[in-house]
Amino acid sequence: MSNSNQPEVRVVHTPTFIDGSDLETPILKILQQDGTLYEGAALPDIDQALALKIYDTFLFIRALDERMVAAQRQGRISFYMTEIGEEAADIGSTAAMASDDLIMAQYREQGALAFRGFPLKQFMHQLFSNENDLGKGRQMPIHYGSRDLNYLTISSPLATQLPQAVGYAYGYKLEQKDNCVICYFGEGAASEGDFHAAINMAGVFKVPVIFFCRNNGYAISTPSSEQFAGDGIAPRAVAYGVKAIRVDGNDVLAVLKATQEARRMAVENNQPVLIEAMTYRLGAHSTSDDPSGYRSKKEEEKWREKDPVQRMKLWLINQGWWSEARDAEELDLKRKNVMAAMKEAEQVPAPSIDELVTDVYDVPPQHLVDQLSELKAHIRKYPDAYPKTAWRLNDE
Amino acid sequence: MSNMNLLQAINNALEIAMSKDDKVVCFGEDVGHFGGVFRATSHLQEKFGKSRCFNTPLTEQGIIGFANGLATQGHKPVAEIQFADYIFPAFDQIVNESAKYRYRSGNQFDVGGLTIRSPYGGGIHGGLYHSQSPEAYFTGTPGLKVVIPRNPYQAKGLLLASIRDNNPVIFFEPKRLYRASTGEVPEGDYEIPLGVAEVVKEGTDITILGWGAQMEVLEKAVALAEKDGISCELIDLRTLLPWDVNTVVDSVKKTGRLLISHEAPRTGGFAGEISATIQERCFLHLESPISRVTGLDTPFPLAHDKEYMPDHLKNYEAIKQSVQF
Ligand SMILES: Cc1ncc(C[n+]2csc(CCOP(=O)(O)OP(=O)(O)O)c2C)c(N)n1
Numbered sequence: 001m002s003n004s005n006q007p008e009v010r011v012v013h014t015p016t017f018i019d020g021s022d023l024e025t026p027i028l029k030i031l032q033q034d035g036t037l038y039e040g041a042a043l044p045d046i047d048q049a050l051a052l053k054i055y056d057t058f059l060f061i062r063a064l065d066e067r068m069v070a071a072q073r074q075g076r077i078s079f080y081m082t083e084i085g086e087e088a089a090d091i092g093s094t095a096a097m098a099s100d101d102l103i104m105a106q107y108r109e110q111g112a113l114a115f116r117g118f119p120l121k122q123f124m125h126q127l128f129s130n131e132n133d134l135g136k137g138r139q140m141p142i143h144y145g146s147r148d149l150n151y152l153t154i155s156s157p158l159a160t161q162l163p164q165a166v167g168y169a170y171g172y173k174l175e176q177k178d179n180c181v182i183c184y185f186g187e188g189a190a191s192e193g194d195f196h197a198a199i200n201m202a203g204v205f206k207v208p209v210i211f212f213c214r215n216n217g218y219a220i221s222t223p224s225s226e227q228f229a230g231d232g233i234a235p236r237a238v239a240y241g242v243k244a245i246r247v248d249g250n251d252v253l254a255v256l257k258a259t260q261e262a263r264r265m266a267v268e269n270n271q272p273v274l275i276e277a278m279t280y281r282l283g284a285h286s287t288s289d290d291p292s293g294y295r296s297k298k299e300e301e302k303w304r305e306k307d308p309v310q311r312m313k314l315w316l317i318n319q320g321w322w323s324e325a326r327d328a329e330e331l332d333l334k335r336k337n338v339m340a341a342m343k344e345a346e347q348v349p350a351p352s353i354d355e356l357v358t359d360v361y362d363v364p365p366q367h368l369v370d371q372l373s374e375l376k377a378h379i380r381k382y383p384d385a386y387p388k389t390a391w392r393l394n395d396e
Numbered sequence: 397m398s399n400m401n402l403l404q405a406i407n408n409a410l411e412i413a414m415s416k417d418d419k420v421v422c423f424g425e426d427v428g429h430f431g432g433v434f435r436a437t438s439h440l441q442e443k444f445g446k447s448r449c450f451n452t453p454l455t456e457q458g459i460i461g462f463a464n465g466l467a468t469q470g471h472k473p474v475a476e477i478q479f480a481d482y483i484f485p486a487f488d489q490i491v492n493e494s495a496k497y498r499y500r501s502g503n504q505f506d507v508g509g510l511t512i513r514s515p516y517g518g519g520i521h522g523g524l525y526h527s528q529s530p531e532a533y534f535t536g537t538p539g540l541k542v543v544i545p546r547n548p549y550q551a552k553g554l555l556l557a558s559i560r561d562n563n564p565v566i567f568f569e570p571k572r573l574y575r576a577s578t579g580e581v582p583e584g585d586y587e588i589p590l591g592v593a594e595v596v597k598e599g600t601d602i603t604i605l606g607w608g609a610q611m612e613v614l615e616k617a618v619a620l621a622e623k624d625g626i627s628c629e630l631i632d633l634r635t636l637l638p639w640d641v642n643t644v645v646d647s648v649k650k651t652g653r654l655l656i657s658h659e660a661p662r663t664g665g666f667a668g669e670i671s672a673t674i675q676e677r678c679f680l681h682l683e684s685p686i687s688r689v690t691g692l693d694t695p696f697p698l699a700h701d702k703e704y705m706p707d708h709l710k711n712y713e714a715i716k717q718s719v720q721f
């Protein structure tokens with residue numbers, strides 16, 4: 001007989017279909033919009049220093065996102081994606097992880113990277129694809145990555161990071177490390193086959209991984225109501241033998257609490273966990289998108305009132321750890337820093353043409369060496385046509 | 397006639413195909429109400445209803461698997477893959493399923509009604525994953541047809557022919573030209589036959605062969621070469637699988653020289669296949685080695701996209717070299 005993994009199967013003698021209606025998925029909420037706690041809510045592990053670090057990252061990301069959208073409109077960079085409205089989800093969860101736990105992000109998690117300490121100037125170098133970019137100017141803006149900060153470089157093809165997260169976590173298990181991978185993805189990406197493969201494999205191999213779904217209601221123009229017919233993403237995990245929890249994604253304390261618990265289970269028992277954070281993409285999908293074609297201002301307004309940054313600010317003020325005056329000062333300072341860093345990074349030249357053929361392999365094979373030298377000869381002949389790289393060749 | 401850009405021509409072809417044949421159904425990511433991220437399917441849902449033009453969940457393997465099933469029943473799915481770079485999750489459904497349905501069943505079942513539309517190519521600051529030209533992964537797959545138009549007129553006629561062709565067709569659209577390429581397009585229904593190349597311009601010294609967005613680049617290169625007194629014959633291959641060997645052979649027999657250009661990397665690129673066939677068929681007519689001007693053998697870069705591209709200057713230089721060989 002095939003194995004259903006159920007110790008005792010209830011036998012029925014008339015057809016009995018299951019439809020999941022008896023599976024209830026509660027949602028964890030700790031912090032109310034006015035900055036007070038729900039009655040009986042259990043606080044996460046958080047002290048003043050951690051709270052202020054999280055909030056500082058919120059303000060930084062707001063300043064960065066706001067400035068870089070403007071920069072794209074001015075034609076300074078080609079593309080940008082904001083995480084406005086979702087800050088509590090990625091930053092609150094990363095705050096629960098150890099600094100050497102690997103982060104595998106989708107693309108809308110710059111907050112997680114900022115929390116890890118990625119320098120402002122590195123954000124800018126990547127956005128301007130200049131020679132100081134750690135990714136050597138090869139990828140579109142927002143495709144950050146940092147080996148030092150354990151943040152895997154972003155890949156555009158959706159959901160590919162999910163099965164990789166399981167493999168990486170299996171490596172932790174083999175090495176008996178007290179680490180856990182956190183893997184971010186959108187509710188849209190969760191429709192890809194890779195999602196299902198990943199959750200199943202995590203369940204089978206019992207590895208320390210947290211699948212963190214930002215359910216922000218949309219995949220570009222497609223509302224989640226057209227993305228799936230079931231009750232969101234969390235219940236899917238259960239069918240694969242993975243634990244799941246749903247949290248208010250705009251409630252930083254709920255996100256932090258859930259992720260701390262999940263990490264503990266993952267590290268102590270090799271128990272994979274899926275966290276579904278219910279949130280909303282307040283901005284456009286990207287600077288190439290205009291949401292007015294597929295959703296109402298009214299709907300956006302409803303979510304603007306649930307702003308996670310405002311919510312945390314009020315809590316901090318209630319705690320006596322923060323003030324409106326300091327808030328304005330800090331945001332202003334961050335805006336100035338972002339502006340200055342941007343102006344600096346846009347002056348930095350593009351990577352040298354030699355970087356075109358490095359890293360395709362560990363060592364460039366002969367055919368690439370040949371293609372590069374042919375290309376250089378061509379650029380020397382027509383320097384005006386290749387202004388980004390020609391000026392450097394003259395020095396050689 | 398009306399003036400249309402390439403997107404409008406595609407939209408117009410889809411509208412005609414859907415209104416003339418209610419078996420034609422359009423779907424893909426963001427294709428429904430929104431009309432696709434490039435707006436190629438704009439207003440089709442309004443005109444034909446949600447059951448014939450709709451959003452799918454975000455799963456390319458699902459989209460093409462679903463399309464294969466629908467086509468098996470005699471419907472004509474026109475499935476959009478948002479970017480050609482994202483066609484790979486559907487690779488199995490296309491290569492092992494779409495392409496082999498008819499053969500493996502002894503022609504009892506087929507997915508001849510299937511058309512897969514997808515924007516391809518560089519030049520939009522897209523970096524690694526919004527720039528690729530994956531045509532050669534599919535030209536190695538018997539059972540598929542691969543079609544790539546160069547302008548609005550071609551796009552409309554070739555897309556209508558692709559939708560009505562009784563074989564699975566992959567229709568790659570040059571997204572760099574979506575709005576940049578405009579031209580006179582007949583308002584009515586017309587088809588441009590698949591498998592037939594077009595001699596865009598006659599000449600006597602060298603044959604220049606390309607397809608899709610590369611045709612615009614080649615026209616520029618040809619203009620430069622002609623100033624030097626080199627007479628170029630420019631051919632748009634239009635269909636890569638099955639490709640029109642005879643038209644190219646006839647041209648090369650006349651000119652004695654051939655240059656092939658594509659954006660995809662050189663190694664394993666479709667120019668290699670054409671080159672091999674032409675040297676088999678025209679060996680004694682060739683006066684210089686067949687020249688390939690292509691993308692480099694690297695992933696598609698962002699900061700160095702200009703340097704990577706087989707632009708008009710690289711083609712112009714290669715034309716001169718071939719003629720002076
Ligand atoms: C395999 C693949 N298919 C399509 C795309 C194009 N694409 C980029 S983002 C996106 C929507 C993703 O939505 P979701 O996962 O919900 O994340 P969100 O943008 O809401 O953060 C799509 C369709 C892609 N990047 N990769």
Ligand SMILES: [Mg+2]
Pocket residue numbers: 186187188214215216217218219220
């Ligand atoms: Mg989403």
